[in-house]
Amino acid sequence: MDNTPELISVIVTNYNHAKYLDQRMESLLSQTYPNLEIIVVDNCSTDNSLEVLEKYKKYSHIKIVALAKNTGFVNSSNLGVSLSKGRFFIFAEADDYNAPSQIKLLHQAMAGNEEIGAAFCRSFLVDAQGQVFDDDFNQRDRSFKKFCSKDTLIPRRLARRFLLFSLIIPNFSAVLFRRKFFDLADGLVQGQSCPEWAFWFRMTQYGDFYYLTEPLNYYRKHGASYMSLVGVQSTVVQIMEVLYTASRQADLNFWERFQFRVNMGVIWGRYRKPDPGVWWKSFPSIWRQSLKYDKLSVVFLMLAFIKRSTQRMLGMG
Numbered sequence: 001m002d003n004t005p006e007l008i009s010v011i012v013t014n015y016n017h018a019k020y021l022d023q024r025m026e027s028l029l030s031q032t033y034p035n036l037e038i039i040v041v042d043n044c045s046t047d048n049s050l051e052v053l054e055k056y057k058k059y060s061h062i063k064i065v066a067l068a069k070n071t072g073f074v075n076s077s078n079l080g081v082s083l084s085k086g087r088f089f090i091f092a093e094a095d096d097y098n099a100p101s102q103i104k105l106l107h108q109a110m111a112g113n114e115e116i117g118a119a120f121c122r123s124f125l126v127d128a129q130g131q132v133f134d135d136d137f138n139q140r141d142r143s144f145k146k147f148c149s150k151d152t153l154i155p156r157r158l159a160r161r162f163l164l165f166s167l168i169i170p171n172f173s174a175v176l177f178r179r180k181f182f183d184l185a186d187g188l189v190q191g192q193s194c195p196e197w198a199f200w201f202r203m204t205q206y207g208d209f210y211y212l213t214e215p216l217n218y219y220r221k222h223g224a225s226y227m228s229l230v231g232v233q234s235t236v237v238q239i240m241e242v243l244y245t246a247s248r249q250a251d252l253n254f255w256e257r258f259q260f261r262v263n264m265g266v267i268w269g270r271y272r273k274p275d276p277g278v279w280w281k282s283f284p285s286i287w288r289q290s291l292k293y294d295k296l297s298v299v300f301l302m303l304a305f306i307k308r309s310t311q312r313m314l315g316m317g
Helices: 018-029 049-058 072-083 102-111 142-147 156-163 179-184 195-203 229-248 254-270 276-290 297-313
Strands: 008-014 036-042 062-066 088-091 116-126 132-135 152-154 175-178 208-220
Touching: 008 018, 008 072, 008 102, 018 036, 018 049, 036 049, 036 072, 049 062, 062 072, 072 088, 088 102, 088 179, 102 116, 102 175, 102 208, 116 179, 142 156, 152 156, 156 195, 156 208, 175 179, 195 229, 229 254, 229 276, 254 297, 276 297
Parallel strands: 008 036, 008 088, 036 062, 116 208
Antiparallel strands: 088 175, 116 132, 116 175, 152 208
């Protein structure tokens, strides 16, 4: 009898993250799960990423794929999946890194239940220098925090409800996928400003989730980045499309629907931070488009600003 653990695939997509690649690759080589294949898809980097990756070609379980053209994160990620062989796989984003036991513990959480489509863990948030400054659990909705205060199965219907109030899985590096469910959800879709949020809603149609409270992933946050006027408009409107569509399919009571509408205001207002001038220029277009989802969208935007101001006055954020 062959007692070799089943193969798990690791897909690393990289574009110009040369300075983080050694930390990323070493964290994968230190994994305690014994049977991995690592596929690195370099998206036509213009820095010295390929030079950094050269040293890892000596490992028989590592494959480096250097693209001649930048195809974007979504396409390069889907390519990595198509080249992989494992029944389970993880996207290990190039600028993140993980604890040695991450893949082993996520696999253990899923192994006994074929209805689990993805298992994910709590993530430390680290800055460009690798210093931990927060963890993503602190940014979740109160109901998620209460339900996921310990390792737990999240039924798909409940996961869908949680997603209406926050992007509960903001970083793919924290997630182990069961390939069958990723395929049923049609993988990642190119051309969306919020591909992760839309993808997770599709996943909730097919499988349950499992959450590990131990922070096993280090999610690098590079700070607020500039977005163009068109970028802000398209991103906010696409998020509205995804979330309002999902909310109409959810059985929300009056108070939950009220909270959801305030939360939509919070999301809209959040895009003001990188460049208030661009946000105000985008306001008329977003407001007009928001009316097809919620005639009172601006009212809930104002309530969101009031909520945020009150939290700051009370020292709550």
